[in-house]
Amino acid sequence: MKQLLLELAPRPEPTLDNYVAGRNGAALAALRALADAPEAGAVVYLYGETGAGKSHLVHAVAEAWRRRGRPPAHFLAVDDAHRLDEAAQGALFDAFNEARAAGGAILAAGDSRPRELRVREDLRTRLASGLAFQLHPLSDEEKATALRQRAGELGMRLPDEVIAYLLTHLRRDMPTLIAVLEAIDRYSLTAKRPVTLPLIREALQALNGGAR
Amino acid sequence: MEGFWHHCLARLEKELPAQQFTTWIRPLQVDPERSTEDELCLTAPNRFVLQWIKDRFLSRIETLAGEERGKPIRVSIALAGVEPEPAAPAAPFVRRAASSEKSAAPRQQAATADSRSNLIAEFTFDNFVPGKANALARAAAMQVAENPGTSYNPLFVYGGVGLGKTHLIHAVGNHVMSEQPGAKVRYLHAAQYISDVVRAYQQKSFDAFKRYYHSLDLLLIDDIQFFTGKDRTQEEFFYAFNALIEARKQIIITCDTYPRDIAGIDERLKTRFSWGLTVAIEPPEQEMRVAIILKKAEALNASIPEEVAFFIAKHIRSNVRELEGALKNVLAFARFSSKEMSVEVAREALKDLLSVHNRQISIENIQKTVAEYYKIKVADLHSKKRTRAIARPRQMAMALAKELTEMSLPEIGEAFGNRDHTTVLHACRTIATLRTKDPELNRDFHVLEQTLKG
Numbered sequence: 163m164k165q166l167l168l169e170l171a172p173r174p175e176p177t178l179d180n181y182v183a184g185r186n187g188a189a190l191a192a193l194r195a196l197a198d199a200p201e202a203g204a205v206v207y208l209y210g211e212t213g214a215g216k217s218h219l220v221h222a223v224a225e226a227w228r229r230r231g232r233p234p235a236h237f238l239a240v241d242d243a244h245r246l247d248e249a250a251q252g253a254l255f256d257a258f259n260e261a262r263a264a265g266g267a268i269l270a271a272g273d274s275r276p277r278e279l280r281v282r283e284d285l286r287t288r289l290a291s292g293l294a295f296q297l298h299p300l301s302d303e304e305k306a307t308a309l310r311q312r313a314g315e316l317g318m319r320l321p322d323e324v325i326a327y328l329l330t331h332l333r334r335d336m337p338t339l340i341a342v343l344e345a346i347d348r349y350s351l352t353a354k355r356p357v358t359l360p361l362i363r364e365a366l367q368a369l370n371g372g373a374r
Numbered sequence: 375m376e377g378f379w380h381h382c383l384a385r386l387e388k389e390l391p392a393q394q395f396t397t398w399i400r401p402l403q404v405d406p407e408r409s410t411e412d413e414l415c416l417t418a419p420n421r422f423v424l425q426w427i428k429d430r431f432l433s434r435i436e437t438l439a440g441e442e443r444g445k446p447i448r449v450s451i452a453l454a455g456v457e458p459e460p461a462a463p464a465a466p467f468v469r470r471a472a473s474s475e476k477s478a479a480p481r482q483q484a485a486t487a488d489s490r491s492n493l494i495a496e497f498t499f500d501n502f503v504p505g506k507a508n509a510l511a512r513a514a515a516m517q518v519a520e521n522p523g524t525s526y527n528p529l530f531v532y533g534g535v536g537l538g539k540t541h542l543i544h545a546v547g548n549h550v551m552s553e554q555p556g557a558k559v560r561y562l563h564a565a566q567y568i569s570d571v572v573r574a575y576q577q578k579s580f581d582a583f584k585r586y587y588h589s590l591d592l593l594l595i596d597d598i599q600f601f602t603g604k605d606r607t608q609e610e611f612f613y614a615f616n617a618l619i620e621a622r623k624q625i626i627i628t629c630d631t632y633p634r635d636i637a638g639i640d641e642r643l644k645t646r647f648s649w650g651l652t653v654a655i656e657p658p659e660q661e662m663r664v665a666i667i668l669k670k671a672e673a674l675n676a677s678i679p680e681e682v683a684f685f686i687a688k689h690i691r692s693n694v695r696e697l698e699g700a701l702k703n704v705l706a707f708a709r710f711s712s713k714e715m716s717v718e719v720a721r722e723a724l725k726d727l728l729s730v731h732n733r734q735i736s737i738e739n740i741q742k743t744v745a746e747y748y749k750i751k752v753a754d755l756h757s758k759k760r761t762r763a764i765a766r767p768r769q770m771a772m773a774l775a776k777e778l779t780e781m782s783l784p785e786i787g788e789a790f791g792n793r794d795h796t797t798v799l800h801a802c803r804t805i806a807t808l809r810t811k812d813p814e815l816n817r818d819f820h821v822l823e824q825t826l827k828g
Binding site for chain 1: 492494534535536563565566597692693695696698699702703706707710711726727734780781782783784785795799
């Protein structure tokens with residue numbers, strides 16, 4: 163019988179501190195300023211491939227604003243801007259103008275550069291009026307650091323050969339790697355066995371014949 | 375003399391854009407009483423046109439008239455119904471004192487009115503960068519700001535997004551507020567007007583709605599093309615428009631196109647939009663873009679060398695908002711990397727934004743590029759061939775695939791003729807080692823990487 167798991171620790175929230183920046187140091191610095199002491203009317207736009215960390219950062223900044231009691235109507239955090247339908251674009255356009263007039267700040271993320279973002283032109287140019295950062299994927303070493311860090315947050319012992327295994331057998335985007343790491347953590351807790359290579363092979367097989 | 379002027383008009387119409395011809399030249403009249411064989415006397419309907427003609431067109435008209443007549447002729451211009459001014463150097467922009475109508479009815483309310491004005495204080499004439507692209511619109515807006523309700527009503531400003539329409543009409547609002555602190559000024563986006571109409575409809579409060587909008591001294595309404603297909607809104611706006619114009623209250627409208635070209639707007643409204651003056655804002659030319667960047671930098675308390683401003687202006691051509699974004703990126707990058715501002719730093723800062731391609735790099739693309747580079751076939755990369763001429767490019771392509779995509783190593787192996795992931799790993803290690811020893815191979819790797827990244 164499988165042991166039921168109590169979720170002892172809640173999943174760690176995405177924060178700016180637990181974001182492994184890699185080549186994205188400039189973006190992180192700008193976002194820290196945006197989270198802590200945004201200039202009135204500041205606009206920051208993030209773009210990059212899936213898995214580069216856009217959602218992590220948007221949530222982290224939104225949460226920082228919430229904690230500081232900044233009104234959500236004037237501090238807008240928008241993920242996946244390229245997916246907004248017509249009505250949502252209209253709403254964002256209005257909200258954008260209001261937020262700027264009220265001295266708020268806007269953070270948005272999308273899948274392409276501001277000049278190629280497929281939204282209404284008046285909205286697009288507004289999103290392009292501030293700082294724009296491409297988020298670059300992490301290198302393998304940085305991914306290993308990020309995995310170690312997440313394992314630490316989960317209270318999980320993660321041997322180096324296991325990290326090497328994950329990086330050579332799985333898709334190497336961070337969402338995949340983190341999801342698999344968390345699944346392995348649960349698997350090892352349920353099986354009451356330490357995280358080792360044999361356990362990982364077994365876990366990956368259990369996870370629908372490998373998560374690659 | 376009239377017939378002679380018509381010949382001149384026909385020639386001017388040919389050489390000027392229609393918009394300019396209609397706005398500036400057509401309103402001119404010949405003054406038959408003062409005109410002689412040697413002098414053509416024209417009258418302008420107001421000081422604004424008068425100044426404009428003096429500054430820009432007078433010498434051209436003189437040349438044309440001379441050619442038509444076959445001998446030199448003097449051309450003078452005066453306000454209609456006023457003695458002609460002696461040929462003096464062009465006066466700067468004419469300020470007119472407040473009309474008696476306004477001083478007769480001083481507005482007593484305190485400055486509280488601006489709590490609802492929605493004006494953004496930073497948008498002023500002072501920090502609006504003038505240039506050829508917006509000269510007409512700017513001059514007209516200044517004229518209207520000096521004489522709201524009496525010069526051009528409505529003032530209709532049209533042009534693409536991000537060219538400064540909103541800035542300009544806020545500037546009018548701010549100027550009027552500073553001259554007449556009690557004036558009831560309201561800026562709003564057309565979308566807000568639409569939701570106001572909806573709210574009035576739901577709450578059955580059309581009386582209050584009408585009372586409010588009809589009581590304004592200056593209504594600034596942005597992006598009127600949002601009214602497209604909104605019949606009830608258009609009807610309400612029609613009433614508000616009539617009431618305000620009749621009471622000589624100023625209306626300024628912005629739009630993304632010429633009034634005639636707005637789709638889904640009632641004819642009677644379109645006609646009214648062209649009652650006053652219609653002016654365009656064009657995208658800024660390069661010198662103006664440089665000026666804008668320098669001005670924005672100043673506003674951000676940063677100073678940048680002119681060649682950096684030129685660099686940005688040369689690469690960002692679309693609109694003012696994107697210029698501003700590029701400038702901010704350059705400043706942030708220089709600050710973050712603690713580098714002295716230079717063209718190199720600007721280039722580095724805008725590298726991602728300016729690169730030609732921004733596609734996701736696919737494995738097919740990598741294979742094709744590598745095969746072309748080494749002049750082999752893509753099929754060779756998939757094949758079992760192990761000669762150096764094939765095997766090395768294959769290893770190179772695998773290493774690039776690991777570097778530039780997030781694919782798993784087994785997936786990469788599969789894409790190269792079903793090879794094992796250990797083969798991929800071996801290829802990556804081999805290339806990594808060779809790059810430290812073989813400069814030519816290292817160079818190949820860089821060239822390929824850059825080609826793929828675009």
